[in-house]
Amino acid sequence: MSAVAQKSNMHGYEQLTSQPIANLDNATIAHPDRLDAIVRVLTCGSVDDGKSTLIGRLLWDASDLPDDTRATINRSVDADGVPDVSLLVDGLVAEREQGITIDIAWRYFDAGHRRYVIIDSPGHEQYTRNMATGASHADVAIMLIDARHGVKRQTRRHAAILDLMGVRRVILAVNKMDLIIWSEEKFRAIERDFQQLVRRFNFIEAAAIPVAAKRGDNVARRSDQAPWYHGQTLIERLSEVSNRDTAINAPFRFPVQSIIRDGLDFRGLSGTVATGSIQVGKSVQLNNSGATARIRRIVTMDGDLDIAVAGNAVVLQLDADYDVSRGAILAEAVQPPIYAQSLQARLVWLAETPLDTDHGLLIRTSTDLTPVSSLSVTAKLDLETLAENPATICLPNDVFLADISTSRPIAIDRFSDVSETGCFVLVDALSGSTLACGVVVQAHEHVLKHPSARPSFTLSVAQLEREICAGLSSSSDEFHRRANAVARILESAGLSVDIKRD
Template sequence: MTAVTAIRREDLAPAFNQELNGILHLLTCGSVDDGKSTLIGRLLWDASDLYDDQRETINKSSNAATGGAHPDFSLLLDGLVAEREQGITIDIAWRYFDTSTRRFVVIDSPGHEQYTRNMASGASHADVAIMLVDARHGVKRQTRRHAAILDIVGVKRVILAVNKMDLVDWSQDKFRSIENDFRELTLRFGFREAIAIPVSAVGGDNVARTSEHMPWYTGPHLLEHLERIPSRDVTVRGAFRMPVQTVLRDGVDFRGLAGTVASGFISVGDRITDALSGQSAHVLRIATMGRDLEVAKQGQAVALQLDTDIDVARGAVLSAADKLPTVAAHIDARIVWLWETPFDPGNGYFLRTSTDLAPISTIAINSLLDLETLAVLPSEKCGVNDIANTTITLGRPVAVDTFADNQATGIFLIVDALTGASVAGGVITSASRGEADNATAFRLTRELLERGLCRDLGNSDDDRREFQRRANETALLLHAAGIPVKIEI
């Protein structure tokens, strides 16, 4: 087996107690067989503090797969038996490693179209994306699809790793041609920071060291560029939003509305409002595990005790009283259809926000993104992996923001009512009440449900959730019968 020289770990691994300069969540994406797992495996091999037995295992297990030419670095990522058998990534692989300056969380996503939903899921956690292309083939349809998904979920820092440069004789012309194609993608999707780097993952060229085979490339190698990228911006931004996850009680006099602050901050004494009901109260106490806070900021999990108990439960969105979200019955959105079964306007669907679940009355597909030309073309149909612009009418209003204003409350899933599968994910581009469009809809009111279907239910949290579930199911049944429904509960 040909020896592979690894960069000395002591040169790159930090001291155990050294404070690292932030954490970077790194996604790999691109078309199948472009070498994503091999690239990250090589990066781990060269730049991380792998145990000696891990290196020995990879060296031994590589003999059959590579004919003894080199270690199969992808085995550091492809953990499922099916992945190793087929030589492709199926599920998302999470790996962690440290260098002398920072900590990386690697999200290795699948490239095959069949597993696009897994890539979209991984992208939602990323700060920066490495898009790989095979230097022999350049930018493909799946590369463009992944670029569009990155745009939808708000990833604006992208690195194009032009891999397998050794298979095109380290050609500068080939690299520059692919770099020009990549520039078109960056302009189309408005990536804030984009760079193309020629690499050979197998040989380690321009991965964690500068390549001797490409003297014409004078930019940074991959690891060097990654270490320069700023960490995730933790600046508290936007108006206060906190979706309620649950209501906590101590059996005496404590009633806390528990959740994670999605944006902004809240202080003791501030006035908050439940956007759906319009009820307001002042914050009396901010409780966390073991102590109280004067201020709760974005990302903190807390329980808010109010000076007046307002009638809210899981699914409510608590907001700054002077900066409310839109209580929307109509939304315009960009979606990625993730399910093998195409969109069917006759099917029943739910819209799931961070904590809420509302029946969808209608979904209108307005246009699709053509992944060959990147043009937006009119369409009324939507199938697996399509990226569409849509208009959605809900059976009852939900509290949302546009994705541009607030990412946490501007995202959603579309859920199939029959199977419970998440068939699409999307971001909200605009939202409105749209009351006039519901003028002819059947009004499914609380009074109507309390007299019949829900008359056995009380006021406990469990009973309230069951009340909402029955209302949603009733709305879907009426919708399936061709009756437009507006839920007023």
């Protein structure tokens, strides 16, 4: 174990190195949970297509349910004597009374070498915001279609939201095949329609499976009702689906959540590594100043680390003190985020009332919250043709394009480049309620306003000790407070300030 890993308290780091780790094989790393063994599955589609029944059937056939639960379900049979497995999912009283899903239902089961997290999202149009929330967590989506009705408007809306939220793998479950007497002709027609739909988006997988969730045909067991179908069952297909592309291989991004002090000399930046990895001794750039610093320590409750990867909650100590606060993003200097004040975004409007561009809005990105100075709708998705037509207004549940300007520059990425820091939500400036979620299509960097383009000025500790910080050598906190105050004043005048230690 390296010297860095052995040093676990927050004091006295004089023996620690700021050089990059030479032998990564022996480095101390806190690996996140085995994400490859956990697959998050969203079910969505039009209302009454059988989402809750399908998930209930998966739980019934593929998981180890308690005996008392099975006994309860066995007592709830329909006219055909088939247990109502949807009761395993529809948890809210309002849902059971209406026979629909309103909120997102989360269920878990293990099958083979994997654990599945099932997310049952609402089908009704007025609950689109709930479905969008579920999609933000999903690795793969099961799109249900009633074999009698085929692709609907809400199916197209859900496909658009899946694409917007970055879900790239979709399984088409053509449900209630028993009600069309397992017609291959009708199944193939629906399959062709769906393939035309998904080609309009960025899905990389879109398999189709004929199922009858009520009796479990082609869900966890192969059906003898469709001898013409030679593909996989639903659970077989899920067992081969990979989760979203790991964030560990993306550029390093560390949104700062808070500043940690120990009352002495320790000052660290607390947060969770959003993407990529970082190691002791590596150079990082601060988006709010353009300044660079090296990682001195990576601190956790269980001791210091040599390397932190995506998903790790850590405290990063830099080898220099800069004015950093919540909302800043640390990144590698060679692949920084875009520092922009205007961007083009694709959004889904989640509020129950139309968009009012004169209403006060805030944009929340990672840990930052910034006032929106202007928002203009430029186009709206037509759910019939899937074309983005020019528009200026936005109604509830619309998927639309907009130009957004913020009151100050923010650090952000294009969603196609780094999804974790390329998404955002819009919130009401007065109530704090969420109004929309969106992804960045393009961000326009204002070169003249970027800190790295400002005239630079180096402020040495010796200069500070002779002037504004004279006599404060024994009070580290007050010294840093005054030094950072001077730096802020100079930066507000257009200078990029680097406080250099002798």
